[in-house]
Ligand SMILES: Nc1ncnc2c1ncn2[C@@H]1O[C@H](COP(=O)(O)OP(=O)(O)OP(=O)(O)O)[C@@H](O)[C@H]1O
């Protein structure tokens with residue numbers, strides 16, 4: 001069986017995950033690699049329906065356990081429908097957020113038991129872990145501010161504003177716990193993570209990410225550009 005390469009992007013709100021995931025995907029595609037781009041929660045028909053429930057600002061009554069299980073349900077669908085099959089063909093999967101977000105947001109952010117989350121995550125993913133995870137590290141307030149500015153900038157134009165959702169709307173202390181949670185996850189598995197300063201320009205970040213991915217692909221896998 002061929003083995004692909006699984007790359008994820010993590011970090012707090014507005015760090016630039018979606019921007020960089022797309023840049024990397026487009027660069028890999030132009031360079032001729034077999035690659036897909038997906039996101040969490042979502043990425044499948046069922047997962048995108050679950051995403052709508054999760055981010056709806058009206059759903060203030062959602063219990064933390066419901067939130068965890070919905071994220072996990074979307075993840076289970078994404079892994080079984082898209083990620084595993086594509087890795088099995090030997091391709092590269094780029095995913096905008098993955099299971100680390102559950103540990104950071106529901107574990108460190110909401111205070112849920114990490115071992116319990118690990119058990120649920122294992123059920124959802126069947127134990128599938130990324131080969132490489134980029135942590136776009138940014139001051140929480142800078143990230144939230146980027147999203148606000150992005151929203152104002154596109155008002156009245158035809159552009160799409162960065163999304164402002166139920167999870168973004170939580171208080172600053174929560175977002176700080178989430179950011180500290182990501183730091184803790186890096187400490188636990190330093191070999192899987194690559195930490196980058198997300199306050200650099202989009203182009204500088206994209207270049208660093210590209211260099212890292214190229215060197216990891218050369219070391220780890222037989223995937224070659226076609
Ligand atoms: N390196 C950067 N420097 C300045 N602004 C940036 C940078 N990267 C992204 N942005 C801008 O910041 C906003 C958020 O970027 P993006 O949506 O990629 O972040 P995200 O981490 O995916 O956010 P979310 O947590 O909402 O998913 C966008 O308006 C984007 O254009």
Ligand SMILES: [Mg+2]
Nearest residue numbers: 017018019096
């Ligand atoms: Mg995003």
